[in-house]
Every structure is written in C-alpha cells, then in structure tokens.
Amino acid sequence: MRVLRLSLPVCVVATVLPLWSADSSGSIPEVARLLTEVIRIDTSNPPGNEAKLAEFLKARFAPLGFEIDIVPTPQPGKAHFIARLRGDGSKKPVLIAGHEDVVGVEREKWSLDPFAGVIKDGYVYGRGAIDFKGGLAVFAQAVLDIARQKRPLARDIIFLAEADEEGGAYGTRFLADNAWDKIDCEFALNEGGWIIKDAAGKVQYVSISTADKSGISLLLTARGTSTHSSMPRPDNAIFTLARALAKLSEYDTKPRLTDSTREFFLTLSQTSTEPMKTHFRNLATSNDPNLVAAADKAISENPLLHAIMRNTIAPVLMNAGFRGNVIPGSAEATINFRTIPGTTQEELIEEIQHVINDPRVDVTPAPTAMSRGPVSPELQTALDARARLMSRVAESPKSGVLYEALVKQAKLTYPGARVTPYLFQAGTDAYAWRSKGVPVYGIYPYPISAQDLERMHGNDERVPIASLESGLKMITNTLLEVAGK
Numbered sequence: 001m002r003v004l005r006l007s008l009p010v011c012v013v014a015t016v017l018p019l020w021s022a023d024s025s026g027s028i029p030e031v032a033r034l035l036t037e038v039i040r041i042d043t044s045n046p047p048g049n050e051a052k053l054a055e056f057l058k059a060r061f062a063p064l065g066f067e068i069d070i071v072p073t074p075q076p077g078k079a080h081f082i083a084r085l086r087g088d089g090s091k092k093p094v095l096i097a098g099h100e101d102v103v104g105v106e107r108e109k110w111s112l113d114p115f116a117g118v119i120k121d122g123y124v125y126g127r128g129a130i131d132f133k134g135g136l137a138v139f140a141q142a143v144l145d146i147a148r149q150k151r152p153l154a155r156d157i158i159f160l161a162e163a164d165e166e167g168g169a170y171g172t173r174f175l176a177d178n179a180w181d182k183i184d185c186e187f188a189l190n191e192g193g194w195i196i197k198d199a200a201g202k203v204q205y206v207s208i209s210t211a212d213k214s215g216i217s218l219l220l221t222a223r224g225t226s227t228h229s230s231m232p233r234p235d236n237a238i239f240t241l242a243r244a245l246a247k248l249s250e251y252d253t254k255p256r257l258t259d260s261t262r263e264f265f266l267t268l269s270q271t272s273t274e275p276m277k278t279h280f281r282n283l284a285t286s287n288d289p290n291l292v293a294a295a296d297k298a299i300s301e302n303p304l305l306h307a308i309m310r311n312t313i314a315p316v317l318m319n320a321g322f323r324g325n326v327i328p329g330s331a332e333a334t335i336n337f338r339t340i341p342g343t344t345q346e347e348l349i350e351e352i353q354h355v356i357n358d359p360r361v362d363v364t365p366a367p368t369a370m371s372r373g374p375v376s377p378e379l380q381t382a383l384d385a386r387a388r389l390m391s392r393v394a395e396s397p398k399s400g401v402l403y404e405a406l407v408k409q410a411k412l413t414y415p416g417a418r419v420t421p422y423l424f425q426a427g428t429d430a431y432a433w434r435s436k437g438v439p440v441y442g443i444y445p446y447p448i449s450a451q452d453l454e455r456m457h458g459n460d461e462r463v464p465i466a467s468l469e470s471g472l473k474m475i476t477n478t479l480l481e482v483a484g485k
C-alpha cells in the first residue's frame, strides 16, 4: 500500500470505528466493504431500480445527522438520494455526486458473479466497481467520515446519488428541473478525470475533468432491391452497408485539441520517456501535419488517449432483414460518435457522407438510442434534450477553491504525480450544473491502470482496494479543505 503524507492532522480511516464486526475479512477497509454492498444492489439500467440503493444509503446516512431527501422519479422504482450535512451557512454548499445506476452485463463473459461484490487478490470485483459505484462508495465514505467526526463546517456538504445516468429519462436534468434548491451549490465534484498508474504501479498523473465530450448518433441506411434470396442481385443492401462500414473502419477523424487537452498532453510529455515524450509534445504544439500524424499514430495505441483528442466513431447497433429467404430492401447501422465540444451534427454528417461516398447509403441523424427496441416518447424527448444541452455547456474554470483544493490534495496524496485539467472522454450528468454556470470537476477517485480501465462497461470490472483507500483520503481532505472551518 502507498505511504501517504497528509498535511491535515487526521488520518480518517484510522480514527473512525468500523461499522462491521470482525470476521475472516476483518482487515478489509470500510470503504471497500461499502462498495461490495453497493454492488450487491443490482441497479442495471434499464430498469435501474435505484430506489433500492437510495433506501440503503438512507439507512447509512440518516443516523449521522444528515438531512435526507429521496426524490422519486415518475417511473416507479427509481429515486435520487440527497443527504445534506449542515455547515454554518457562511459559504454556499459544495456538492459531491455519483450515479446509482450501472450498465448491464454480458453475464456469461464474466469469470465471477457481477453482482456478488467479490473481493479477490486485493480488488473489489463487480459491475460498477469503476463506473461509478467505486466512486459512489468513496464519496459516501468521505462524507460519512466527516459527519462522524463532527467537523465544524463553513458550508453544507451535499451528497447526491443520482438515478438514470447510464440511460433513462429522469437523470440530473429532471432533478435540476424539479428540486434545484436541494442540489444548488457553489461547485461540485462528480465522475470524470483519472488517476492513472504506470506499469510499475506508481501514479503517473491525475487528470481533473473540466468538461465532458458529448455524443452524436448517426444512422446509416443502405438501400437495395428487396427480392427472393434464391436470385441475388448486385445491389444487396447488406453488402452495401458492409462496404460503407468497412470504409468507416479504415478511417479516423483528425485530432482536435481543446485548451485542456493540449495542457493534458503537455503534462504527459513531461512525465514520459522518449519516443512518447516527443510524440506528446508534437501533438500538442507542432504545426507540421506529418509530425502530428506520426504522433497521433503512436499515441492512439492507447484507446483512452485516442478518444480524448478527436471525435470517435463507434458502430453500436445494426438492423437488417426479417426472414431467411428474403433479401431485405434496406439495412441500417447506428454509429455513435463521441464529440469534442463545438462539433455540430451537420459537419459530422458531411464528413461521414464524404468518407462513405456512396449514394445508396443515407446518413441521417439517429435518435439517441440507449438500447435496442422501441423507446417511449418521453424517453426519446429526454435523451434528445440531454444530448442538445450537453453539446452546449461551457467548460468549468481551471481555478477556484474546489479546483485548487483538489489539485493540492492530489499532489499530496500522490507525491510526484502531475495534475492536469482534462476533457472527459464520455458524457456525465455534470451538464445539469454546468449548464447553469455551476463549475463541476470530475474525478474517478482511485488510481487505476490502463489495463483495468478497459474493463469499465466491460467484463470482470474491478478496482484495487488500496486505490479506494488513497482516493478516500484525497477526497476527504479536499472536502475538509473546501468546507471545513
């Protein structure tokens, strides 16, 4: 385990009483135990069933003096959980938020039960271990620890566990529309940037997200003649679609850096050895297209780095045919693009039409799809509104009390690590605050390796217990610095 040098005279984990009685796993820290319990409440969305997790959290928070609000959604079984720890009101609240729901699993591809909260080899395994039940456990534990210690606070700390982040109609936009007074704050922490470990297990850098990528989906529709499968013609729609997809698979968009991404790559340059050091610097600063292309090629070996420098292209759904002896007249594929702020749907359609270059393939806006099959009108409206809002929000400032406290505590918790702002490679629920001008800073509060990161939304998702512990210290001390008296 990492040795920590803290500036504050408290070692939170050591000073609180364990909630659990000792057993064979008695040495497992409280935050890891909390995570196993949270994983065991299956909140795969759809349907989510987040209300069960909200009730679980209420039982933990209520006895410690929090003011609890459970905000049910119009869809039964779902709820947002809000716990407010009162300060003296001299400063505006700080909010710390994580989502309750997780994406579903391909159960047969897991080597263990994704909803059992298994602890093995120093890791907690389960759906959401990284995204975002691990973070929810760290955030909850930090706030519970501060409450137990009865630390005097200058501002309220609001802990929020959100419904419908991974899908659904009643996420933070619904909450902001219906209960803004309960989640209004000066600034907020949410999921986002990463604490990345190198191959030797040392934290290389801490990235704090100040903006998120947003998503645009396009529908490719290939058209051909619908006929008997015994007499195929050259214009088979499925072949035409396949050729279009093959062209897309060979294509990649050009790098497009934001200020934060540029700073991020310069930070990587400072922490890397050759040849990557030069590649990172060239990507961030060079005007020579050949040097940038070479840098792009080398850096893009890493899927995360590939993603944050560009609009990414991912086919996600296909639809063609209805019976075994009919050649269908059309074939469709939905392509999900994760876009750099400022990218418009129109320019993306133009770019993709140019790449496919086939008049038999239409490229049109796709409904924002979260799953196969029909979507209710309310959900479609909510998803489209979310996508529109997300594409418009401004980046949070790389300054201010919360940002600076997080930078300071990241450096104290992970000595030697660089800290940098970051454009998060996916979307989060932060837009509900950012769209109202409230700064939101994102972090997955645990050091993680690039290999483990690939398990997020994948199989055998896991987080190291030691990482949960160090992340807890960083988050607790950040909150104390921001809200303590």
Ligand SMILES: [Zn+2]
Pocket: 099, 131, 132, 165, 191
């Ligand atoms: Zn998430």
